[in-house]
Amino acid sequence: MSKTDGEIVEKRDVNRNIKGLLKPENITIIGASNDPEKISGRPVEYLKRYGFKGEIYPVNPKYEYVQNIKAFKDIKEVPNDLDLVIIAIAAKHVIKTLEICVEKNVKSCMIFSSGFAEMNNEGEALQKEISRIAKDSGMVVVGPNCQGVANFENKSIASFSTAFVEGDLKTGSSAILSQSGAVAAMIYSMQTDNGTGAKYWASTGNEEDLNTAQLAKYILETDENVNVIQMYIESIDSDKDMIELGKQSQKKDKPVLVLKAGRSDEAQKAASSHTGALAAEDNIVDNFLKKYGFLRVNDVKELSSFSNVFKLSKKTKGKNVAIISNSGGLGVMMVDKCKEYGLNIANFTSETKEKLSEILPQFASCENPIDITAQLLNDKHLLSDALPILMKDPNVDTILFGLGIIGKGYDIDSILNDIINSQQAGDKMVGVAWVGSEKGRIKELNENNVPAFEDPSLCIKAMSKYTEYCLSNTEAIKESSEEQKDRKKNSFNNLLQTHNGFLSENDSKFLLKEALPVPKSMLFTNEEEIKQSAPNLEYPVVMKINSAEIQHKTEVEGVKLNISNEEELLESFSKMKNNNNFYKKNKSIEVLVEKMAPSGLEISLGFKNDPVFGPVVMVGSGGIYIEILKDFQLLMPPLSFREINKAIDSLAIQPILQGTRGERAKDKKALCNIIMDFSNFVIEYQDDIEEIDINPVIVHEEGQGVTLVDALIKLKEGK
Numbered sequence: 091m092s093k094t095d096g097e098i099v100e101k102r103d104v105n106r107n108i109k110g111l112l113k114p115e116n117i118t119i120i121g122a123s124n125d126p127e128k129i130s131g132r133p134v135e136y137l138k139r140y141g142f143k144g145e146i147y148p149v150n151p152k153y154e155y156v157q158n159i160k161a162f163k164d165i166k167e168v169p170n171d172l173d174l175v176i177i178a179i180a181a182k183h184v185i186k187t188l189e190i191c192v193e194k195n196v197k198s199c200m201i202f203s204s205g206f207a208e209m210n211n212e213g214e215a216l217q218k219e220i221s222r223i224a225k226d227s228g229m230v231v232v233g234p235n236c237q238g239v240a241n242f243e244n245k246s247i248a249s250f251s252t253a254f255v256e257g258d259l260k261t262g263s264s265a266i267l268s269q270s271g272a273v274a275a276m277i278y279s280m281q282t283d284n285g286t287g288a289k290y291w292a293s294t295g296n297e298e299d300l301n302t303a304q305l306a307k308y309i310l311e312t313d314e315n316v317n318v319i320q321m322y323i324e325s326i327d328s329d330k331d332m333i334e335l336g337k338q339s340q341k342k343d344k345p346v347l348v349l350k351a352g353r354s355d356e357a358q359k360a361a362s363s364h365t366g367a368l369a370a371e372d373n374i375v376d377n378f379l380k381k382y383g384f385l386r387v388n389d390v391k392e393l394s395s396f397s398n399v400f401k402l403s404k405k406t407k408g409k410n411v412a413i414i415s416n417s418g419g420l421g422v423m424m425v426d427k428c429k430e431y432g433l434n435i436a437n438f439t440s441e442t443k444e445k446l447s448e449i450l451p452q453f454a455s456c457e458n459p460i461d462i463t464a465q466l467l468n469d470k471h472l473l474s475d476a477l478p479i480l481m482k483d484p485n486v487d488t489i490l491f492g493l494g495i496i497g498k499g500y501d502i503d504s505i506l507n508d509i510i511n512s513q514q515a516g517d518k519m520v521g522v523a524w525v526g527s528e529k530g531r532i533k534e535l536n537e538n539n540v541p542a543f544e545d546p547s548l549c550i551k552a553m554s555k556y557t558e559y560c561l562s563n564t565e566a567i568k569e570s571s572e573e574q575k576d577r578k579k580n581s582f583n584n585l586l587q588t589h590n591g592f593l594s595e596n597d598s599k600f601l602l603k604e605a606l607p608v609p610k611s612m613l614f615t616n617e618e619e620i621k622q623s624a625p626n627l628e629y630p631v632v633m634k635i636n637s638a639e640i641q642h643k644t645e646v647e648g649v650k651l652n653i654s655n656e657e658e659l660l661e662s663f664s665k666m667k668n669n670n671n672f673y674k675k676n677k678s679i680e681v682l683v684e685k686m687a688p689s690g691l692e693i694s695l696g697f698k699n700d701p702v703f704g705p706v707v708m709v710g711s712g713g714i715y716i717e718i719l720k721d722f723q724l725l726m727p728p729l730s731f732r733e734i735n736k737a738i739d740s741l742a743i744q745p746i747l748q749g750t751r752g753e754r755a756k757d758k759k760a761l762c763n764i765i766m767d768f769s770n771f772v773i774e775y776q777d778d779i780e781e782i783d784i785n786p787v788i789v790h791e792e793g794q795g796v797t798l799v800d801a802l803i804k805l806k807e808g809k
Contacts, residue, residue: 105308105312107197107198107228107229107230108198108230108300108304108305108308109197109312110173110174110197110198110230111173111174111197111198111200111230111232111239111300112239112241112246112290112308112309113241113244113246114144114173114174114198114246114248115144115145115173116144116145116146116147116169116172116173116174117133117137117142117144117145117146117147117173117174117175117176117246117248118147118148118149118165118168118172118174118175118176119133119134119146119147119148119149119156119175119176119178120149120165120175120176120177120178120179120187121149121150121177121178121179122134122148122149122150122156122157122161122178123150123156123178124153124156124157126157129178129202129250130178130179130202130250131156131157132249132250132251132254132255133176133178133238133247133248133249133250134146134148134156134157134159135157136247136248136249136254137245137246137247137248138157138159140245140247140254140259141245142244142245142246142247143244143245144173144244144246146159147162147168147169147172148160148161148162149161149162149163149164149165149168150162150163151163151164165187165190165191165194166190166194168194170194170195171194171195171197172191172194172195172196172197173196173197173198174196174197174198174199174200174246174248175191175196175198175199175200176199176200176202176238176248177199177200177201177202177203178202178203178250179203180203180205181203181204181205181206181213181216181234182216184201184203184216184220184234185216185219185220185223188220188223188229188231189223191229192223192226192227192229196229197229197230198229198230198231198232199229199230199231199232200231200232200233200236200238200239200248201220201231201232201233201234201235201236201295202233202234202235202236202237202238202250203233203234203235204234204235205234205235206220206234206235206296206298207296207298208235208296217234217296217298218298220233220234220298220299221298221299224298224299225299230299230300231298231299231300232292232294232295232299232300233294233295233296233297233298234295234296234298235295235296236271236293236294236295236296237249237250237251237271237274237275237293237295238250238251238271238292238293239290239291239292239293240254240290240291240292241289241290242259242260242261242262242287242288242289242290242291243261243289245259247259249271249291249293251271251274251275251291251293252275253274253275253278253279253291257282259287260278260281260282260286260287260288261287261288261289262281262286262287262288262289262397262401263289263315263316263317263318263401264281264286264287264288264289264316264317264318264319264320264397264401265288265289265290265291265292265306265309265316265318265319265320266278266281266288266290266291266292266320267290267291267292267294267302267305267306267319267320267321267322268292268293268294268302268321268322268323269293269294269295269296269297269302269322269323269324269325270293270322270324271293271295273322273349273390274291274292274293274322276390276394277320277322277390277393277394278291280390280391280394280395281394281397283533284394284395284398284532284533284536284542285532285533285534285535285536285537286397286398286401286536286537288320289313289315289316290309290316292305297327301327301328301331302321302322302323303321303326303328303331303332303334303335304331304335306319306321306335306346307331307334307335307338310335310338310339310342310344311338316344317344317400317401317402317403318344318345318346318347318397318400318401319339319344319345319346319347320347320349320393320394320397321346321347321348321349322348322349322351322390322393323348323349323350323351324350324351324352325352326350326375326378326702326703327702329378329702329703329704332378332382332384333382335382336382336383336384337382339383339384340383345385345400345559346383346384346385347384347385347386347387347392347393347396347397347400348379348384348385348386348387349386349387349388349389349390349392349393350372350375350376350379350386352372371700373724374700374703374706374724375703376724377706377723377724377725377726378703378726381725381726381733382726383562385400385555385559387555391548392548392551392552395543395548395552396552396555396556398536398541398542398543398552399521399541399552399553399555399556400555400556400559402519402539402541404513404517404519405519405560406487406488406518406519406553406556406557406560406561407487407560408434408487408557408561409432409433409434409487409557409561410433410434410435410436410437410485410486410487410488411428411433411434411435411436411486411487411488411489411490411553412436412438412458412459412460412480412483412486412488412489412490413425413428413435413458413459413460413490413491413492414459414460414462414473414476414480414489414490414491414492415459415460415461415462415491415492415493415494416461416462416463416464416466416492416493416494416496417461417492417494417495418455418461418463420492420494420523420525420546421459421460421461421492422459423492423546424459424490424492424523424546424550425459427546427547427550427551428490428550428554431550431551431554432554432558433488433550433553433554433557435458435459436458436483436485436486436487437458437485438456438457438458438483438485438486439483439484439485441483442479442480442482442483442485442486443456443457445479446460446476446479449472449475449476449479450462450465450472450476451463451465459492460476462476466500466505467499467500470501470504470505471504473504473505473508473509474504474508477489477508477509477512477516480518481512481516481517481518486518487518487519487557488518488519488520488521488553488557489512489518489519489520489521490520490521490522490523490549490550490553491509491520491521491522491523492523492525492546493505493522493523493524493525493527494525494526494527495525495526495527496524496527496528496531497527497528502528502531506531506534506535509522509535509540510535510538510540513538513539513540514538514539519553519556520540520541521540521541521542521543521549521552521553522535522540522541522542522543522549523542523543523544523545523546523549523550524542524543524544525544525545525546526544532544541553591638591804591805591807592638592639592641592802592803592804592805593638593802593803593804593805594636594637594638594680595634595636595643595682595800595801595802596611596613596636596680596682597638597803598782598801598802598803599611599798599801601775601803602771602782602784602798602801602803604771605767605768605770605771606764606767606768606771606798607764607795607796607798608798608801609684609685609687609797609798609799610684610685611682611683611684612627612682612683612684613636613680613681613682613683614663614680614681614683615678615679615680615681616678617660617663617664620656620659620660620663621656621660624656624659624660625656627659627683627685628685629653629654629655629685630651630652630653630654630685630686631653631659631683631684631685631686632649632650632651632652632653632683632684632685632686633649633650633653633659633662633663633666633681633682633683634648634649634650634681634682634683634684634800635648635649635666635669635672635679635680635681635682636680636681636682637672637673637679637680639673640672640673641802643800646669646671646672647665647669647671648666648669648671648672650662650665650666651686652686659683663681666679666681667679687788687797687799688788688790688794688797689788689790690756690788690789690790690791690796690797691712691743691746691747691756691788691789692711692712692713692785692786692787692788692789693709693710693711693712693743693761693786693787693788693789693796694708694709694710694711694712694713694722694783694784694785694786694787695707695708695709695764695765695768695782695784695785695787696708696709696781696782696783696784696785697768697772697779697781697782698780698781698782699776699779699780699781699806703726704776705726705727705772705773705776706724706725706726707724707725707726707727707729707765707768707769707772708722708723708724708725709722709723709725709734709737709738709741709765710722710723710741711741711742711743712785712786712787712788713785713786719742721741721742721743722741723737723738723740723741725737725769727769727770727772727773728769728770728773729765729766729769731762731763731766734762734765734766734769735758735762738758738761738762747761747789754791754792755791755792756789756790756791756792757789757790757791757792757793757794757795757796758789758792760789760794760795760796761787761789761796764787764796764798768782768784777806778805778806779803779804779805779806780804780805780806780807781802781803781804782801782802782803782804783801783802784798784800784801784802785799785800786799786800787799
């Protein structure tokens with residue numbers, strides 16, 4: 091079925107079609123090979139070997155049978171109402187094949203073929219045709235340039251990934267979703283080695299139709315047995331899909347771990363050539379992920395191993411950690427890492443210390459970290475005696491084990507049983523750093539829901555991230571009102587009609603004064619105007635060139651500070667009038683005069699419209715050094731007071747706001763309120779404004795408010 095003029099195409103149920111992808115009852119492989127080692131032969135081999143119970147339909151005109159399964163000469167011969175079709179043929183034949191799939195009422199397709207947007211403009215145009223067909227028909231399409239999808243529960247391994255070449259399938263409670271097939275394979279392989287499998291696995295490739303966020307949201311909505319999503323992405327093409335996923339994650343209280351590649355400019359270019367991705371600025375991506383409740387990880391090791399913690403239903407109640415180790419050195423190193431990653435070393439109650447002293451040898455430490463020494467070799471009950479004591483301590487939220495060189499001579503079975511039992515029976519979270527110890531035991535711990543790591547730093551970082559997740563009270567994601575967006579002041583409309591590009595400082599402040607406390611100012615174009623108004627000015631004042639063509643006034647000597655009387659005012663105007671750095675329309679200039687603001691801490695406030703994420707608000711250190719110091723935070727409107735307060739506390743200048751070395755604290759509350767108002771302003775006018783720069787905002791002493799000194803607005807092109 092193709093779309094023609096006047097034809098109304100009835101959209102199919104997309105969720106039903108994703109079900110056909112993840113839980114197919116039949117799978118068709120177009121271009122299926124007799125060779126199980128080839129890309130188009132592996133899905134057939136995997137489906138047979140792992141015991142897929144549904145129908146398998148190989149399509150290849152060269153063969154009567156493919157890997158001992160009856161083959162079809164053409165997809166038109168295959169029965170209708172197919173759940174999943176794999177397309178593994180040359181790119182030039184893909185579009186025609188997709189159109190036939192639509193005619194046959196296929197629910198979902200996967201395109202293994204490469205040679206699309208990741209290659210050149212011609213390939214990109216071909217890829218857009220895939221999008222058109224998917225949108226017109228409602229058929230779900232994964233890829234192109236993907237490695238397939240797998241459901242380990244029903245054994246539908248519809249993939250050619252090398253992750254499934256050897257071994258048995260390891261089923262778990264996570265979903266591994268990745269734009270890169272190789273990364274998806276790495277994660278699954280690492281998890282199976284450590285005793286943690288997955289329920290779903292997907293390599294989505296160029297994501298011309300279905301993306302990882304849509305797939306993840308569907309899984310969270312429909313499968314209660316999936317506790318954590320693990321995502322590798324190279325681009326975020328739809329902020330709406332990610333926001334919807336974030337909402338679903340919060341609603342279900344099921345975390346989404348995200349590894350977003352492309353932090354550097356070079357990596358962004360590599361991502362583009364890999365999957366055709368368009369990468370946004372990384373600091374914007376980072377703040378977007380935080381705002382909507384995603385947990386960003388740094389590498390495949392973290393993405394793989396952190397799922398051992400985040401899949402658990404047990405929640406930590408605080409940041410206080412007790413450390414038990416058979417090595418004093420390892421225990422001290424773990425203390426350092428706890429402090430680095432924001433965990434507290436618990437202060438044991440006197441009762442806990444007293445009871446520990448009764449069971450531990452005299453030379454062991456009863457303080458935190460607890461050094462049980464090599465006595466664990468002789469006393470196999472040492473842990474089973476100590477653990478109940480720590481479990482009862484109200485000052486302890488998490489118990490971490492640092493066990494090094496546990497091998498021959500230790501009763502390892504007893505040690506592991508004690509740890510596993512404490513995790514199952516106790517109300518405190520338990521984690522293990524199993525360092526240089528007997529192989530295979532990490533797998534055993536993880537299989538029994540005890541997060542275990544060979545690297546103690548990774549163990550503590552995972553626990554810290556999980557603690558942060560458990561304690562966070564993610565605020566409801568607010569929706570901006572469409573009515574609010576449509577409301578425009580007449581004055582604003584007038585400026586839109588008469589201006590394009592940058593506005594002058596005066597016009598910029600004219601727009602901002604609707605929402606922000608902009609200081610009073612006066613415009614002058616000649617000496618006579620100045621003489622008439624000079625006696626009524628409140629000195630000292632500042633004079634600034636007012637021009638839409640000059641965005642950086644200090645660089646062209648366009649600012650004069652601390653003018654104390656009429657004579658200095660006229661002299662300053664004369665110098666600016668004769669300044670050859672200015673573009674002078676009709677040989678005249680315009681200056682803005684304002685009262686000098688009292689001293690205070692300089693903050694910078696800004697806004698930009700990101701092509702992917704929309705409005706982004708920046709708050710950071712102010713003045714002329716902002717680009718050098720790079721002390722700033724990015725926020726995604728709409729903003730809450732809590733979000734703003736947290737961002738300000740993250741700035742390097744935060745101690746100055748609080749008051750240091752005898753100086754009084756600054757008016758942080760007023761600053762937060764200004765940022766809140768600014769956020770609402772940019773939401774309302776984001777369709778018309780490209781950028782706003784308010785620098786500096788001077789924050790005065792507590793109770794004295796803030797002053798917006800300078801402002802620059804850039805309108806969207808064509809507005």
